[in-house]
Amino acid sequence: MALNVRSKSLSMDSPKFAAATQKAAPMEVTREDAGAVPVPRPPLNSQVSTVWQRKQNAVCVRKACKRYGTNSNPHVVLENLNMTVPKGSIYGLLGASGCGKTTLLTCIVGRRRLNTGEIWVLGGKPGDPGSGVPGPRVGYMPQEIALYGEFSIQETMMYFGWIMGLSTEKVDERLSFLLKFLELPSRHRLVKTLSGGQQRRVSLSAALVHDPELLILDEPTVGVDPVLRQSIWEHLVAITKDGNKTVIITTHYIEEARQAHAIGLMRGGRLLAEQSPESMLVKFNCDSLEDVFLKLSREQTNKQQVAIQAENSAHAVPIGGQMDAEVVAEPALESSQPGEEEDFSYKQDESPQSGWKKNLKLSSSNIFKALLWKNFMWMWRNPGIILFVVGLPIIQVVLFCVAVGRDPAGLTLAIVNHDTPFGKSCPTDLTGCNLTHMACRFLDNLREYPVVLESFRDVESAKNAIKAGHAWGALYFTENYTDALVARAALWKDADEETLDQSEMRVWQDLSNKHIGLMLQRYLHQSYESFMKGLLTACKENTELVEVPVKFLQPVYGPAVPNFTDFAAPGVMLTIIFFLAVALMSGAMIIERVEGLLERSLVCGITPLEILTSHVVTQFVVMTSQCVLVIVFTLAVFNITCEGPVYLVGLMLMLQGLCGMCFGMVISCLCENERTATYLGLGSFLPIVMLCGIIWPVEGMNYYLRTMSSILPLTYPTESMRSILARGWTIEQPVVYHGFITIIIWVFVFSSASVLILKIRKN
Numbered sequence: 126m127a128l129n130v131r132s133k134s135l136s137m138d139s140p141k142f143a144a145a146t147q148k149a150a151p152m153e154v155t156r157e158d159a160g161a162v163p164v165p166r167p168p169l170n171s172q173v174s175t176v177w178q179r180k181q182n183a184v185c186v187r188k189a190c191k192r193y194g195t196n197s198n199p200h201v202v203l204e205n206l207n208m209t210v211p212k213g214s215i216y217g218l219l220g221a222s223g224c225g226k227t228t229l230l231t232c233i234v235g236r237r238r239l240n241t242g243e244i245w246v247l248g249g250k251p252g253d254p255g256s257g258v259p260g261p262r263v264g265y266m267p268q269e270i271a272l273y274g275e276f277s278i279q280e281t282m283m284y285f286g287w288i289m290g291l292s293t294e295k296v297d298e299r300l301s302f303l304l305k306f307l308e309l310p311s312r313h314r315l316v317k318t319l320s321g322g323q324q325r326r327v328s329l330s331a332a333l334v335h336d337p338e339l340l341i342l343d344e345p346t347v348g349v350d351p352v353l354r355q356s357i358w359e360h361l362v363a364i365t366k367d368g369n370k371t372v373i374i375t376t377h378y379i380e381e382a383r384q385a386h387a388i389g390l391m392r393g394g395r396l397l398a399e400q401s402p403e404s405m406l407v408k409f410n411c412d413s414l415e416d417v418f419l420k421l422s423r424e425q426t427n428k429q430q431v432a433i434q435a436e437n438s439a440h441a442v443p444i445g446g447q448m449d450a451e452v453v454a455e456p457a458l459e460s461s462q463p464g465e466e467e468d469f470s471y472k473q474d475e476s477p478q479s480g481w482k483k484n485l486k487l488s489s490s491n492i493f494k495a496l497l498w499k500n501f502m503w504m505w506r507n508p509g510i511i512l513f514v515v516g517l518p519i520i521q522v523v524l525f526c527v528a529v530g531r532d533p534a535g536l537t538l539a540i541v542n543h544d545t546p547f548g549k550s551c552p553t554d555l556t557g558c559n560l561t562h563m564a565c566r567f568l569d570n571l572r573e574y575p576v577v578l579e580s581f582r583d584v585e586s587a588k589n590a591i592k593a594g595h596a597w598g599a600l601y602f603t604e605n606y607t608d609a610l611v612a613r614a615a616l617w618k619d620a621d622e623e624t625l626d627q628s629e630m631r632v633w634q635d636l637s638n639k640h641i642g643l644m645l646q647r648y649l650h651q652s653y654e655s656f657m658k659g660l661l662t663a664c665k666e667n668t669e670l671v672e673v674p675v676k677f678l679q680p681v682y683g684p685a686v687p688n689f690t691d692f693a694a695p696g697v698m699l700t701i702i703f704f705l706a707v708a709l710m711s712g713a714m715i716i717e718r719v720e721g722l723l724e725r726s727l728v729c730g731i732t733p734l735e736i737l738t739s740h741v742v743t744q745f746v747v748m749t750s751q752c753v754l755v756i757v758f759t760l761a762v763f764n765i766t767c768e769g770p771v772y773l774v775g776l777m778l779m780l781q782g783l784c785g786m787c788f789g790m791v792i793s794c795l796c797e798n799e800r801t802a803t804y805l806g807l808g809s810f811l812p813i814v815m816l817c818g819i820i821w822p823v824e825g826m827n828y829y830l831r832t833m834s835s836i837l838p839l840t841y842p843t844e845s846m847r848s849i850l851a852r853g854w855t856i857e858q859p860v861v862y863h864g865f866i867t868i869i870i871w872v873f874v875f876s877s878a879s880v881l882i883l884k885i886r887k888n
């Protein structure tokens with residue numbers, strides 16, 4: 126049946142037949158056993174073809190060599206491969222898994238470069254300006270689904286239609302047709318809710334939406350049920366009917382390729398044969414293409430073995446495994462004859478091919494609109510991302526402000542007060558110039574601090590409470606603490622050793638926690654001072670007597686009682702913005718790449734720069750809202766000290782976010798998947814937080830570490846931000862502008878690194 130369809134679609138009068146026979150080597154015509162219907166063949170065995178002739182084919186590959194890996198350890202995937210796909214034909218590229226089909230196709234669509242050899246696609250070279258490849262002249266369906274699951278069928282089509290330069294109305298029209306034609310469900314269904322077969326058909330319709338001249342389908346029928354497989358083939362036959370469209374299709378199901386006009390049998394990076402299926406069957410006297418392939422594969426293996434033996438004996442004979450009977454084996458790449466290139470370029474302008482530019486109006490603003498729409502839609506369709514974008518900065522700032530930097534409270538102190546006999550409680554009216562129950566009076570004062578006092582009978586049990594972790598400290602007052610303290614005050618320099626000793630309050634501490642230990646010491650000092658001052662005031666004495674003779678006056682910068690929140694807030698604000706940008710940028714780019722949408726968009730002709738710019742713009746919008754949220758919550762809601770101009774705080778946060786984006790780009794260029802990106806992101810987070818003076822002053826580091834820390838992307842900016850917030854400094858101050866300069870330098874370093882990594886990886 127398929128052969129009949131084909132014979133109807135291809136005739137001697139068909140334009141593709143004409144194109145293939147015009148000037149080029151004549152198309153071979155075989156006769157089908159049934160009715161002697163002429164079936165055209167591509168110009169195979171053309172030992173001599175000119176550049177002009179190659180350009181007349183839809184695709185023409187000559188002496189293609191492609192290898193992966195390094196020069197010292199190359200993995201050769203394509204080896205001297207020739208392939209000719211006439212216009213208006215269906216070309217089935219067959220071969221076992223790993224033989225290089227996808228590599229060849231990606232070279233044809235311009236996503237990979239050959240190491241040597243040449244490729245002509247629709248009369249131009251892929252990647253050349255004006256060739257339209259990669260671009261709207263090609264429709265590419267990769268092996269994987271390569272669509273966003275969160276998009277509906279309609280949104281998917283809109284995206285691909287827009288980047289191909291179609292208007293919304295045109296996309297809508299095509300969508301209605303494709304939905305019906307490919308028996309797709311409602312246009313509003315999300316791709317992720319579709320069955321595997323339906324997703325494949327959406328992927329196929331994304332390749333078809335702009336009705337391309339060349340359709341390249343990488344295993345569109347894999348895992349598809351036979352009925353759908355047949356309907357896909359029927360569709361391909363239908364679209365090539367008028368001779369203006371060409372299809373290259375790869376498949377593992379060799380027999381289904383009987384419906385193609387020509388097939389290329391590929392093995393080990395070479396084409397074993399390239400012919401129409403029926404002439405292959407006749408020529409090799411086989412009943413199935415499977416048998417032909419087997420026969421040719423055996424021949425290839427034998428030839429290779431013979432060549433190896435010959436090489437071993439002669440030490441100088443090159444290995445030649447390529448079948449010479451059926452392949453398009455040109456002895457060398459001929460250069461075009463004089464005048465031919467000019468001739469062709471003149472014709473190209475006149476030819477219908479140039480119509481693609483008129484039909485598909487590609488404007489960078491339309492492309493940019495589509496890219497931005499896709500980025501925002503992707504975020505919108507992922508509630509987790511929205512939470513990440515809006516919720517995470519708020520959650521982090523709130524957590525920081527409520528959890529970090531506040532004075533510890535509820536600290537238990539074990540009290541052994543032998544100044545008042547155990548079991549007897551302290552009097553309640555200890556006021557005025559009353560020189561009794563001094564320990565009780567001190568403890569009354571201490572209760573104003575966030576401590577919990579628990580009485581113990583003796584020092585041993587109080588210390589045991591510390592050992593058991595029930596108390597942070599123990600206070601011991603001797604039996605005659607009051608008398609000794611009064612005597613100490615009265616006798617002053619004449620007080621004896623015992624008086625001094627007995628008047629001391631003894632303290633044992635659990636100093637395993639430095640912050641709590643120091644805090645308790647501060648509480649005890651302050652409490653003692655206020656207790657003594659209260660007493661002296663009541664007794665009409667000079668309170669300065671109990672003060673340490675060091676006077677701390679109004680600080681030049683910062684509050685009289687500094688707090689850790691104010692110290693850490695600048696670095697924390699910058700870190701939040703920096704790492705959110707890193708995560709969002711690297712995440713968005715890696716997901717786009719891993720899901721295959723990046724590759725697909727690039728084949729549509731979008732440049733990496735356009736994609737990158739669209740991400741930067743999207744992230745910039747997101748980051749602006751994050752910066753506003755961080756500023757509002759830190760400065761307005763939690764009253765973090767801000768003496769400097771708020772606009773400078775905002776500017777620094779935005780720049781730091783930009784720096785984070787660039788670092789995210791580096792990560793996405795370096796990492797193959799989200800997991801390695803997460804490792805790298807987390808791996809860089811802790812060193813930056815520890816080394817950049819965010820939680821501890823860099824002045825505490827050793828000299829070399831401090832020097833190294835000063836070049837990190839958050840060290841100077843943190844210091845700069847701290848100076849803006851706490852000192853009220855502006856951009857004129859060196860500390861402040863050093864921070865800005867550091868960020869700008871890092872933006873350049875990260876973006877250059879991304880470009881460099883991309884270049885290295887491409888090579």
Ligand SMILES: Nc1ncnc2c1ncn2[C@@H]1O[C@H](COP(=O)(O)OP(=O)(O)OP(=O)(O)O)[C@@H](O)[C@H]1O
Nearest residue numbers: 193194200202221222223224225226227228229268
């Ligand atoms: N980016 C790459 N880096 C290194 N090797 C690669 C890369 N891509 C493909 N290869 C290797 O090149 C060979 C050909 O791969 P390719 O994907 O082109 O084969 P294929 O014929 O399309 O296979 P399949 O039918 O399974 O998709 C394989 O051995 C593969 O491992």
